[in-house]
Amino acid sequence: MNRVSFLINCNFSNLSLEEKVNIKTLGRPLPDLNITQVSERKTQQRSFTRRFSRDIYLRNNWICGCEETNLLYCFPCVLFFVAGSSSVDPSWARKGVRDLQHLAAKIKKHDISRGHINSCASFSLLDKPNILTQLSPAYRDNLIKHNDEIRKNRHILMRIISCVKFCGAFELALRGHNETKDSLNKGLLKELINFTAELDVTLKEHLQNSTVFKGTSKMIQNDILECMLYVCRQEISNHIEKSEFVSIQCDETTDVSNDCQMVIILRYFFDRSIHEHFWGFIKVKDKTATGLTTCIENEIDPLILKTPQKLIAQTYDGANLMSGSINGVQAQIKVKYPNAHFVHCYAHQLNLIMQKSVSQNPKVRVFFNNLSAIPAFFSNSSHRCDVLQEIVHRKLPRVATASGNYNIRTVNIVYEHREKLIEVFQEIEQKCEKSVTSNEASGLRRALEDPEFFFWLTLFHKIMPHVDILYNQLQSKSKDSVSLQKDLSIFESSIAKIRNDTDNIKANVELNFESVKRRRTDDNLRSIIAKEVCDTVVTQAKDRFSYRGHLQAANLFDKEAYPKYNKTFPVDILDNVVTFYPMLCKIRLRTELEVIYSRPDISQNIGAMNLLSFILENNLGETFAETIKLLNIIVTIPMITAETERNFSTLKRIKNFLRSTMLNERLNALAMMSINRNLVMEINNFDEKVMERFINMKDRRADFTFKK
Known part of the structure; x- marks a missing residue:
């Protein structure tokens, strides 16, 4: 024009x-x-x-x-x-x-x-405006009056936004079943706004007199939640744009409405710390590998499609649909993002290791069946729990429902309170009038008195704490492949020590059951099986937790190997790493690593995150530019999908049987407010940004724009 x-x-x-x-x-x-x-x-x-x-x-x-x-x-x-x-x-x-x-x-x-x-x-x-109009007293008065009204409208909108944010942060239901004026339960959001109005005269007058825009309708709630989701995602997008690398974690579950929900987590290194942020739940209709790949790409393409080399890892469970190297999701993602190497969640692998260890022998399987029957026995009756509480003075944990979870707490409690549990079963057996209950108590009592059961209980009482320690270490967001390698080494050596101590375990069991007739061959067989269990744990750990391919980068920062690397540089490992990450300059990276290996003041830092923090804090970024790039890759690679499991817990609390018809747009906004609560607190002027987005979304019946 x-x-x-x-x-x-x-x-x-x-x-x-x-x-x-x-x-x-x-x-x-x-x-x-x-x-x-x-x-x-x-x-x-x-x-x-x-x-x-x-x-x-x-x-x-x-x-x-x-x-x-x-x-x-x-x-x-x-x-x-x-x-x-x-x-x-x-x-x-x-x-x-x-x-x-x-x-x-x-x-x-x-x-x-x-x-x-x-x-x-x-x-x-x-x-x-015409200058004469500007100088007119009537115009100035109208302008002042208009801006005062706008200031009041924005104040009211800010209060409503704060109430919605509060409900979202604590996973509270916003709406009630009956929100009419005469209802005794109008919903938490309306009740919270009414409570705030008692402390805010302006808001109270607005709720009493407003006929155009009250701000409490379902549509306004959805608009505010949509604006909150937009502001949070915009902040995450800005972080990713400034970050050098990013990785994704995905998992699926079925919600209360029987819809398949896939969660996407973005992990990146920004502002000298690791961030794992919830991006959203995606309702999956096509559960094939191609359908899941399309869902993932629709979310991540707008973020990193212009820089596909930025995506350097994708972490899923071990299901063939996700991990398949030919037609799996990870293989299809790598077509568009060639640096996005697959990592099988190490927490899932730990469960598989324990499952393999305890299922290879019938005697061990029988032991765990008997062990899980003990908490199951008390979970069916309050009377039994009262007897348990009276004698043992504590409750047993619930039966483990997750595959491969052999309930470490049950092993420890049964071992520590075995004698008192025998008393509990004796009392129930003698006083209970129901023959079924009496028979169950009698069978469990005999199991606790059995030398073979006590032998396996003692063995796994020594093994399970190390499994628990490793599992807890895997849950950390800051866990990287370098620090995990050290944790795995400690775990393997601890299991090896228990393996060498099986004869002492057998001797202690014999001392506790001297009066029980037994066959020497059975004792020797138990010791052999116990050693096989420990060997299986160590062998499976070395096989499943071995660093192959792109994870070999962690070996370059193995502090125990620095003296060896200082004499003979690991050229084969470096070649392999550069093959997987072609953005690295091989010649400069080797020179920088040689300097690190030869300097005690730098090499004393254990773990990739500690070394990266040391370099950045001492302004050595330009000196070790390629090392920082490699360390950034290492800390960005997620080793587990624990964050996805935490998000599924939030999903169950937000979308429950009372809120089963919630749409995904509202679900994502409420989940964002709860899961990324720390991110919301860190965003400068979060409420103001939400308000500006809300005002500019579409024309509102109420006016929120100042005039000059």
């Missing part, structure tokens, strides 16, 4: 104010013109060629050009030219100027003309 040819043919004064303002916003057109002028000087018999230069636009802020006529014009005069007016030079307003030889004189003459100055003033004051 700001083309000169269009403006000359149309009547600018007849355009709407919106169109005029749009033309003013677009500004004057500044095309490159093809104007060439040849002039001759008769006295010197010489010719001069002058050509158009863009410096003409820079020296004069009112000159514009037209590509169609190849001429120069005065933009304000083109807009406000009136036919028949003698104050405006028509050569600048309608005919155009081409004479480059006398252009400077023409510009000077036009610049001081009355018509030009009048057109420039009209152009500048376009869409501005």
Whole structure:
């Protein structure tokens, strides 16, 4: 609309104010013109060629050009030219100027003309209130009154946003079943707003008198939640844009409505710390590998598609649908993001290790069946629990429901209170009138008195604490492959010590059951099986937890191997790492690592995160640029999907049987407020940003815009 040819043919004064303002916003057109002028000087018999230069636009802020006529014009005069007016030079307003030889004189003459100055003033004051109106006392009073009303509306909106944020942060239901005026339970949000109104006179008056915008409807709630989700995701997007690498974690579950929900977690290193942030729940309809891949790519493509090398890891469980190397999700993701190497969740692998260890022998399987029967026995009756509480003075943990979870607490409690548990079963057996209960108690008592049961109980009482320690270490968000390698080494050595101590365990059991007749061959067989169990744990751990492929980068920062690396650099490991991460400069990285291996003041830092923090805190970023890049890769790779399990717990609390019809947009916003509560607190002026987003989403019946 700001083309000169269009403006000359149309009547600018007849355009709407919106169109005029749009033309003013677009500004004057500044095309490159093809104007060439040849002039001759008769006295010197010489010719001069002058050509158009863009410096003409820079020296004069009112000159514009037209590509169609190849001429120069005065933009304000083109807009406000009136036919028949003698104050405006028509050569600048309608005919155009081409004479480059006398252009400077023409510009000077036009610049001081009355018509030009009048057109420039009209152009500048376009869409501005008339000065007389501005000076009018009535106008000023109306402006003050309007801005006071806007200030009140924004104050009320801010209070409502705070109430919605509070409910979301603590996973509270916003709406009630009956929100009418006479209802005794209008829903938590309305009750909270009413409580706030008792402390805020402005809000109270608004709720009593407002007929246009109360701010408590379902639609307003959804809009506010959508704005909160947008602000949080915008903050995460900004972090990812400034981060060098990012990784994803995904898992699936079924919610209370029997919908398949897939959660996406984004992990990245930003501001000298590791961040794992919830991105959203995606309702999955196509549960094939292709369908899941499409869901993931739809979410991450807008974030990193322009820099596909930024995605360096994807972590799932071991299901073939996700981990398949040919048609699995991880294989399809790598087609678009070639650096996104797959990591099988190490917490799942630990469960698989223990499952393999305890299922290989029938005697061990029988032991765990008997062990799980003890808490199951007490879970079915309050009377049995009362007897247990009276004698043992504590409750047993519930039966483990997760696959591969062999309830470490049950092993410890049964071992520590075995004698008292025998008393409990004896009392129930003697006093209970029901034969079924009496028989169950008798069978469990005999199991606790059995030397073989006590042997396996003692063995796993020594093994399970180490499993528990490793499992808890795996839950840490800051866990990286370097520190995990050390934890795994300690775990393997601890199990090896227990393996060598099985003969002492057998001897202690014999001392406790000297009066029981037993066969020596059975005792020897138990010791052999116990050693096999320990060997299986160690072997499975070495096999499943071994660092292959892209995870070999952790071996470059194994502090125990630094003296060896200082003498003989691990070229094969470095070659493998650079193959998986081609963005690394191999020559410089090797030089930097050689310096680190040779300097005790740097190599004393244990773990990738500690070394990375040391380099950044001492301003060594430029000196060890490639090392920082590699460390950044290592700390960004998630080793577990524990965060996804935490998010599923939040999902069950938010979308429960009372809120089973909740749509995913509202679910994601409420989950974002709860899961990323720390992120919300860290965002500067979070409520103000939500309010501005809410105001600009669409036209509101209430006005929230100030006038100047």
